[in-house]
Amino acid sequence: MHHIGTYVLPMPNGETVKKAVYRQLRRARILISNRFMATRLLTSKDGRVAGAIAVNTRTAEFLVLKAKAVILCMGAAGRLGLPTSGYMFGTYENAANSGDGYAMAYHAGAALANLECFQINPLIKDYNGPACAYVAGPFGAYTANNQGSRFIECDYWSGQMMLEFYNELQSGKGPVFLKLNHLHENTISEIEHTLHKVERPTRGLFHEGRNTDYRKEMIEMHISEIGFCSGHSASGVFVDEFARTTVRGLYAAGDMASVPHNYMLGAFTNGSIAGEDAMGFAQENDFAEFDTADVAREKERVLAPTRREDGIPPNQIEYKTRRLVNDYLQPPKVTRKFELGQKRLDEVRDDMNNAMLVQNAHELMRSLEAHSILDCADMAVSASLYRTESRWGLYHLRTDYPEKDNENWFCHTLLRKQDGRMTNEKRAVAPYIVPIADEEKDLYDKQRIRASA
Amino acid sequence: MPLAATHTTVPVVVDDAKCIADKGCTVCVDVCPLDVLRISDLTGKAYMAYDECWYCMPCEADCPTGAVKVNIPYLLR
Numbered sequence: 001m002h003h004i005g006t007y008v009l010p011m012p013n014g015e016t017v018k019k020a021v022y023r024q025l026r027r028a029r030i031l032i033s034n035r036f037m038a039t040r041l042l043t044s045k046d047g048r049v050a051g052a053i054a055v056n057t058r059t060a061e062f063l064v065l066k067a068k069a070v071i072l073c074m075g076a077a078g079r080l081g082l083p084t085s086g087y088m089f090g091t092y093e094n095a096a097n098s099g100d101g102y103a104m105a106y107h108a109g110a111a112l113a114n115l116e117c118f119q120i121n122p123l124i125k126d127y128n129g130p131a132c133a134y135v136a137g138p139f140g141a142y143t144a145n146n147q148g149s150r151f152i153e154c155d156y157w158s159g160q161m162m163l164e165f166y167n168e169l170q171s172g173k174g175p176v177f178l179k180l181n182h183l184h185e186n187t188i189s190e191i192e193h194t195l196h197k198v199e200r201p202t203r204g205l206f207h208e209g210r211n212t213d214y215r216k217e218m219i220e221m222h223i224s225e226i227g228f229c230s231g232h233s234a235s236g237v238f239v240d241e242f243a244r245t246t247v248r249g250l251y252a253a254g255d256m257a258s259v260p261h262n263y264m265l266g267a268f269t270n271g272s273i274a275g276e277d278a279m280g281f282a283q284e285n286d287f288a289e290f291d292t293a294d295v296a297r298e299k300e301r302v303l304a305p306t307r308r309e310d311g312i313p314p315n316q317i318e319y320k321t322r323r324l325v326n327d328y329l330q331p332p333k334v335t336r337k338f339e340l341g342q343k344r345l346d347e348v349r350d351d352m353n354n355a356m357l358v359q360n361a362h363e364l365m366r367s368l369e370a371h372s373i374l375d376c377a378d379m380a381v382s383a384s385l386y387r388t389e390s391r392w393g394l395y396h397l398r399t400d401y402p403e404k405d406n407e408n409w410f411c412h413t414l415l416r417k418q419d420g421r422m423t424n425e426k427r428a429v430a431p432y433i434v435p436i437a438d439e440e441k442d443l444y445d446k447q448r449i450r451a452s453a
Numbered sequence: 454m455p456l457a458a459t460h461t462t463v464p465v466v467v468d469d470a471k472c473i474a475d476k477g478c479t480v481c482v483d484v485c486p487l488d489v490l491r492i493s494d495l496t497g498k499a500y501m502a503y504d505e506c507w508y509c510m511p512c513e514a515d516c517p518t519g520a521v522k523v524n525i526p527y528l529l530r
Contacts, residue, residue, distance in 0.1 A: 096509040
């Protein structure tokens with residue numbers, strides 16, 4: 001995918017990737033244990049990773065895993081905001097990805113980068129899957145307003161593009177649509193085949209249910225709820241070029257590692273790098289010692305909702321958390337709203353800690369996810385209040401600090417747990433390995449279509 | 454904790470006539486990324502136990518007898 005949308009390479013055989021990976025795993029006789037949900041990492045006194053604690057999602061059996069190195073690849077925080085449909089699992093990201101990796105890394109003391117850069121996507125309204133204007137774009141399709149006109153130069157996702165989407169809605173020219181109906185039948189068929197086969201296979205079913213035909217109608221889009229992601233966005237657990245986090249022996253790869261816009265290709269590549277470095281690390285180092293009291297404490301935290309007679313089910317804790325995220329954290333970010341939001345989230349945390357109730361292992365899994373979701377919400381608030389600047393279009397937009405401020409904020413932000421509290425600090429941007437051409441430097445500031453004679 | 458009895462629609466529907474869960478098949482249950490399908494003790498057939506669906510299709514695609522149908526959840530349809 002070219003960053004400004006000049007070309008895109010769809011993966012026509014995307015559905016074969018997972019099978020190929022699985023065959024390799026079987027050939028190498030890697031032990032795979034399913035149904036164990038990791039809940040917390042174990043660390044030694046000197047801050048090295050020592051392993052992880054996991055719970056079986058069917059039997060609630062605990063597992064304590066000792067490991068010399070741990071690679072986290074638990075996906076994006078896709079259940080942070082609530083979809084406008086109100087259906088909690090109608091998410092853009094895989095709905096099983098509830099930000100557990102972010103929460104685990106945070107509690108282990110690892111630094112997380114750029115969490116104030118929210119993922120906000122231009123999705124098919126209600127279906128909440130990608131409209132894929134950037135796939136259809138090279139074929140001649142484009143994002144249009146309610147008059148069927150283009151308003152942005154590039155359909156590829158960026159903070160700036162989303163801001164123009166937002167501006168278009170504010171100006172009364174919404175909704176925004178994906179327009180294909182001006183294209184030749186053969187072109188539309190080709191696009192339709194790619195999108196319905198390679199992206200999400202129920203997309204065709206959705207359009208069928210709505211009687212939407214790409215040949216006749218434009219496809220209605222909307223601005224999604226927020227999430228954290230690095231596959232298609234820019235925030236996650238801080239990693240260096242060897243996929244190492246700030247905790248020794250702990251690695252992160254994929255959507256949850258802060259390698260902006262790395263997608264599947266990046267996930268595989270970084271995963272591979274993580275694997276190789278972790279192998280080397282494990283060869284050079286022995287197991288680290290952890291405190292068994294940490295295990296006992298974690299068991300108590302996990303089982304607390306099973307020890308009540310009455311209470312609030314995890315689905316209500318989750319719904320309320322995510323509804324509050326929508327109400328208070330959805331950009332444009334307003335400081336006063338963030339402060340109010342944090343108060344409301346703190347109240348839900350109280351309820352979660354003191355009144356959440358589960359009655360089976362499935363609900364237990366959901367209750368643990370609710371914890372991660374709330375942790376991510378807190379991190380979203382903390383990082384957002386720290387950056388007193390607007391930077392990457394809608395993802396960062398802060399009404400109280402509406403301008404870009406390179407002098408003070410041309411930097412990453414790192415969030416981490418210190419003495420049990422959330423802290424933020426700046427981190428300098430490393431010198432670019434591939435320089436940006438002068439004419440590309442302000443490309444994103446020129447997204448809106450300009451009339452030219 | 455009260456159990457509020459309200460009817461609900463669920464996105465995934467199983468045709469009991471085609472389902473062979475009673476013969477030991479657990480494919481749909483195994484492939485669901487959200488773990489929301491179960492085999493009923495009463496009927497011996499698969500069904501959607503939790504309305505937590507990502508409408509992602511592995512259950513329908515992998516069912517060996519074509520017994521599973523994924524619908525778009527009512528709230529989004």
